[in-house]
Amino acid sequence: MTAPGAWLLVVDDEEPARRLLRDYLARRGYRVHEAASAVEALRAWDAHRPDLVLLDLGLPDLDGVDVIRRIRREATTPIIVLSARGEERDKVVGLEAGADDYVSKPFSIGELEARIHAVMRRLGGADTSPDGLLRLGSIELDPARRAVTVAGNPVHFSPREYELLKVLLSNQGRLVTRERLLRAVWGLEYTDAREYLHVYVGRLRRKLSEAGIGPLIEQMIATETGIGYRVAAPKPDLPADAPTAG
Amino acid sequence: MPAQVDNGGPPPTLPAARGTSIEAMKQIAARRLAPARVTARRSGPTIAAAMFLALAGSTGAVAIIRAVVPNAAPVYLLAVLTVGMLFGTVPAVLTSLAAFLLYDFLFVLPVYTFTIASPDEWLNLLLLVAVAVVIGRLAALQTERAQEAADRAREAESLYRITGVLASTRTVGEATPLVLAQLAETTAMDRVWFGLGPSPTEERIVADTAAAESLPVPGWHVVLQRPPDRPAHWVRTHVPRAGSPRAALAVVHRVRVEVAGEALGSLWALRARAEREPDRAETRILSAAADQLGQAVVRDRLAREATNAEILRESDSLKSALLDSVSHDLRTPLATIRAAAGSMLDRSITWTQDEQLDAFQTIDAEAERMGRLVRNLLDLSRIEGGALRPELAAHDAGELARQAAGRINPQGKMIQVDLPETLPAVLVDDVYLGQILANLLENAVRYGGATIVIRGRDLPEESAVELSVADDGEGVPVRALTHLFDKFYQVPRADGLSRRGMGIGLTVVAGLAHAMGGTVHAEGSALGGLTVIVTLRAAAVLPPDGDESGLVWSEAR
Numbered sequence: 001m002t003a004p005g006a007w008l009l010v011v012d013d014e015e016p017a018r019r020l021l022r023d024y025l026a027r028r029g030y031r032v033h034e035a036a037s038a039v040e041a042l043r044a045w046d047a048h049r050p051d052l053v054l055l056d057l058g059l060p061d062l063d064g065v066d067v068i069r070r071i072r073r074e075a076t077t078p079i080i081v082l083s084a085r086g087e088e089r090d091k092v093v094g095l096e097a098g099a100d101d102y103v104s105k106p107f108s109i110g111e112l113e114a115r116i117h118a119v120m121r122r123l124g125g126a127d128t129s130p131d132g133l134l135r136l137g138s139i140e141l142d143p144a145r146r147a148v149t150v151a152g153n154p155v156h157f158s159p160r161e162y163e164l165l166k167v168l169l170s171n172q173g174r175l176v177t178r179e180r181l182l183r184a185v186w187g188l189e190y191t192d193a194r195e196y197l198h199v200y201v202g203r204l205r206r207k208l209s210e211a212g213i214g215p216l217i218e219q220m221i222a223t224e225t226g227i228g229y230r231v232a233a234p235k236p237d238l239p240a241d242a243p244t245a246g
Numbered sequence: 247m248p249a250q251v252d253n254g255g256p257p258p259t260l261p262a263a264r265g266t267s268i269e270a271m272k273q274i275a276a277r278r279l280a281p282a283r284v285t286a287r288r289s290g291p292t293i294a295a296a297m298f299l300a301l302a303g304s305t306g307a308v309a310i311i312r313a314v315v316p317n318a319a320p321v322y323l324l325a326v327l328t329v330g331m332l333f334g335t336v337p338a339v340l341t342s343l344a345a346f347l348l349y350d351f352l353f354v355l356p357v358y359t360f361t362i363a364s365p366d367e368w369l370n371l372l373l374l375v376a377v378a379v380v381i382g383r384l385a386a387l388q389t390e391r392a393q394e395a396a397d398r399a400r401e402a403e404s405l406y407r408i409t410g411v412l413a414s415t416r417t418v419g420e421a422t423p424l425v426l427a428q429l430a431e432t433t434a435m436d437r438v439w440f441g442l443g444p445s446p447t448e449e450r451i452v453a454d455t456a457a458a459e460s461l462p463v464p465g466w467h468v469v470l471q472r473p474p475d476r477p478a479h480w481v482r483t484h485v486p487r488a489g490s491p492r493a494a495l496a497v498v499h500r501v502r503v504e505v506a507g508e509a510l511g512s513l514w515a516l517r518a519r520a521e522r523e524p525d526r527a528e529t530r531i532l533s534a535a536a537d538q539l540g541q542a543v544v545r546d547r548l549a550r551e552a553t554n555a556e557i558l559r560e561s562d563s564l565k566s567a568l569l570d571s572v573s574h575d576l577r578t579p580l581a582t583i584r585a586a587a588g589s590m591l592d593r594s595i596t597w598t599q600d601e602q603l604d605a606f607q608t609i610d611a612e613a614e615r616m617g618r619l620v621r622n623l624l625d626l627s628r629i630e631g632g633a634l635r636p637e638l639a640a641h642d643a644g645e646l647a648r649q650a651a652g653r654i655n656p657q658g659k660m661i662q663v664d665l666p667e668t669l670p671a672v673l674v675d676d677v678y679l680g681q682i683l684a685n686l687l688e689n690a691v692r693y694g695g696a697t698i699v700i701r702g703r704d705l706p707e708e709s710a711v712e713l714s715v716a717d718d719g720e721g722v723p724v725r726a727l728t729h730l731f732d733k734f735y736q737v738p739r740a741d742g743l744s745r746r747g748m749g750i751g752l753t754v755v756a757g758l759a760h761a762m763g764g765t766v767h768a769e770g771s772a773l774g775g776l777t778v779i780v781t782l783r784a785a786a787v788l789p790p791d792g793d794e795s796g797l798v799w800s801e802a803r
Contacts, residue, residue: 015657016608017582023601024589058574084577087570105581109588 006120009033009050011041011067012082013060021054024109030116038062045071052116057083057094065097072098078119078174082107088226092177095227100174102227118232122173134169136220137234139208141169150211157207160185164200168221168231177228201229318353319374326378330385338382346375397527404432404531408538418542422453429535430455433528435515436496437461440539442511446500449511461516467498468523470533478533480523499524501536505544513539568734571748575619579612586612611655618684622754625681626733629757636675636762640785643672643679643713647700650683656698657691665702671785672711678758679782685751686715686778694719694775709784710764718773730768730778731756755780 008030012018015036022032033048035041038059045053053071057064068079081094084105091102100119103112134141138151146162148155157165167184168176182191190196201221209217222230322345330338350360354367362368407428415421426438437456441449446463468480480499501513513536517524524532586605590597597605628634644665651661672679683700690698694717703712722730722737729735734749755778756766764782771777 014578014582016612016655017578017585020582020585020589020605020608024585024592024595027589027592027595082581084574084581085570105577106584107581109585110592 005029005031006052007031007033007048007050008116009035009041009044009048009053011035011038011044011053011059011064012056013037013058014056017056021109021112025113025116028113038064038067041067042070049075049077051077052120053077053079054112054116055079055081055099057081057085057090065093068094068097068099078122080112080115080119082112091227092179095175095177096179101230102175102224118173120173121233122171134166136169136172136231137213137216139169139213139220141166150208150213153211155207155211157204161200161204161207164197165204168204168229172231172233175224175228175230179228181228318349319370322349322374323378323381326382327385330382331389333386334390335383335386338386339379342375342378342382345378346371349374400432401527401531404428405534405538408535412538412542418539418546419452421542422539423455425535425539426453426455429513429515429532433515433524433531435499435517437516439514440503440511441514442503442543444509446512452511461498461514464498467500467514470499470501470529470536472502472533478529480529497523499532501532503536503540503543505540510540510543512536564734568748572619572623575748576616579615579619582612583609608655611653614653615655615688618681618688621681622685622750625754625758626750629754629761634678634757634761636678636758638673638675638762640671641674641676641679643669643702643711643782646674646676646679647683647702647713650680650687651700654684654687654691659691659694660697661687662697662699664699666704669702669704670706670711672713673783673785674762674764675758678762682755682758682780683713683715685755686780689751689778690715690717690719690775693717695773697773699773704784705781706784708781709786710781711784712779712781714777714779716771716773716777717775718771719775721770721775722768724770727768731766752778 008025010018010021010025010032011034012021013036018034018036022034025032033044033050035044038061041053041055041059044050055064055067059067064081064083068081071077071079078100079098081091081099081102082105083090083094083102091104094102101115103115132142132144134143140149142148143166148157148162148165163185164181167181178194178197179191181197182193185200186193186196201223205217205221208221209215213220216234220232220234222232224230326338326341326345329341347360350362350371351358354371355363362371408425411424411428412421415424422440426440429435430438437454439451439454439456439461441451443449449463466482466484469483470478471481472478483500496516496518499515499517501515503510503513513532515524515532586609589595590602590605625634644663647663647665651663654661687698687700697718699716701714701716703714705712726735726737730737731752732749733753735753736749752766752768759766759780759782762782764780766778766780768776768778
């Protein structure tokens with residue numbers, strides 16, 4: 001699915017930006033549909049069912065968040081939001097509506113491609129292996145035994161820490177909002193208790209780091225200030241060639 | 247403990263003693279006789295005189311009655327009833343006793359002596375007295391109730407007027423003079439004034455029924471004490487470091503204005519020293535008025551705070567909205583520039599020369615767009631500061647229009663420049679006109695449809711030239727047309743979404759056009775969208791002196 005030739009839908013009303021993205025991504029081996037408005041985007045979505053949607057939130061006809069909701073009603077197709085709106089609140093709204101990741105304009109085009117790659121890899125099943133284990137680098141989480149190992153050595157976690165790690169590992173490649181994590185681990189009534197998360201993520205990082213991951217953990221469980229956390233496998237050197245199957 | 251005041255009247259009446267207070271009766275009787283101000287002290291002799299008159303009258307009638315009526319007792323009862331109704335219980339009881347003696351003297355055998363011969367007569371007489379006392383008392387009570395009802399009505403009427411004034415005015419400053427005038431009238435005070443401040447000596451007088459200069463805070467005055475569990479009463483109070491007592495002439499009354507324990511100020515009232523203390527009804531009115539004024543002061547304060555908060559909030563949200571749009575409008579071209587540069591820098595991709603050219607052109611156009619945005623922001627502040635200094639010269643409008651059209655990124659749309667060959671030169675600052683056209687074209691590209699047309703028209707009789715930019719987009723509702731040039735104005739959308747953009751482009755267009763002596767207006771376009779028409783001054787035609795066109799041309803900058 002993430003083979004070269006995956007279909008992307010680029011939705012942006014800025015013609016030059018759209019054209020540049022199209023040309024660049026085409027050269028990187030993707031196939032690209034374009035849309036300049038929400039209506040066009042939904043029409044293209046219905047017609048082509050792309051593998052991934054790059055969506056600018058500031059569209060002339062409809063709010064981009066509505067496009068996310070509309071797509072989410074039908075499919076789990078990854079959506080990466082591109083937006084020039086600076087407010088954290090807007091990002092959270094987009095992510096809560098179902099977007100997988102968020103890239104602020106202006107972005108580095110290489111960084112955008114890395115995000116596309118990460119999201120596609122997750123859907124390609126990189127994080128859930130056939131044996132049912134969740135993996136991130138040398139970290140392995142076995143849901144059946146509720147056990148975590150780093151490079152084969154067991155690491156002990158409290159039940160909450162374990163749950164948090166599990167949610168993080170099952171959302172690799174996405175930007176997970178704090179609200180979502182709190183809901184998943186602590187329950188609905190704790191969605192405002194952000195200091196919990198701060199403390200628990202800190203403990204997770206410390207334990208994993210001490211277990212042998214080292215400072216790289218800061219990249220693997222990265223903080224997106226004001227929004228949440230992004231979990232991704234430690235980046236090998238930036239892919240120098242066209243994307244290949246993850 | 248401050249001493250009870252003695253300002254020449256009786257001690258304050260307490261409701262506990264209501265029905266039976268002699269002094270209260272006297273006051274009522276006094277008011278009844280002379281509704282203007284009659285003091286309680288003067289009512290004693292009056293009552294005596296009246297009682298005497300009543301008895302004398304009845305005695306005078308004795309002779310006649312004696313001849314006609316076999317039993318004169320009812321006549322006495324009538325006298326007692328009258329006195330009771332007019333003057334109250336005590337006069338009625340006194341009248342009953344007098345009637346007893348008179349009856350004994352005039353009618354009981356032996357007549358013209360106080361001796362009573364028959365024990366039957368004793369019984370008769372005692373019955374007469376008992377009945378007289380009861381009738382007198384009942385009559386007095388009846389009168390008292392009627393009086394009380396009238397007092398209550400007066401009080402209610404007055405309070406109704408006061409609350410009416412407060413409800414129909416917007417501020418305390420507006421309401422107070424009316425309230426005070428009402429108070430002075432209903433409580434029979436010589437002067438009423440209202441001060442705001444935490445203590446009497448720090449008060450600022452808000453309103454005064456007397457036009458004269460405001461009184462210094464008197465060294466002593468009577469303050470209305472309003473304990474929660476007991477009736478209100480007046481207490482003499484000394485104010486340290488206040489003005490000299492003017493006690494010889496008048497008594498100053500003060501009602502504290504407090505809301506929720508906070509001292510807001512005082513309601514002051516002045517009454518000549520010889521006058522009585524305010525009665526219950528007057529005290530209640532003063533007290534209620536003070537409370538109402540206090541509430542109004544608080545209401546005023548809250549309204550003021552709410553307004554201030556609203557202003558702050560609005561200017562805050564305007565600022566943040568502006569910052570948001572500025573950052574959005576700067577980031578958008580910046581994102582394109584970065585994407586173009588990033589694409590070109592990716593060593594893994596070999597770009598053709600055409601693709602490279604295209605990317606560089608995009609970078610150029612988007613940088614131009616950012617520059618225009620920054621220029622608009624600067625121009626806006628210059629327009630507002632009146633700092634625009636156009637350098638007017640004759641320019642070819644067609645040339646400037648074509649340049650502007652060339653600089654804009656059409657984003658796949660078609661821009662037609664359709665100007666007649668014969669269009670005279672315009673007297674403009676070419677930089678300003680370039681900015682005007684760029685802003686209009688950018689709007690047309692952003693909001694319009696596929697086609698944008700720049701037209702020109704000669705208006706010789708006005709020595710003006712009209713340039714218009716028309717698009718075939720959705721257009722703008724007629725209602726919004728007049729606001730289009732207002733700062734930060736965004737055309738409301740039917741779906742409630744906010745338009746992007748800062749709402750300053752057209753403001754700058756109008757500002758720049760005005761600075762060059764031109765005008766701008768907007769209307770529906772023949773293409774179905776919006777047309778913005780800029781009217782500019784035509785350059786003066788010089789007398790022909792060999793130059794073929796007869797126009798002054800200036801070098802394009």
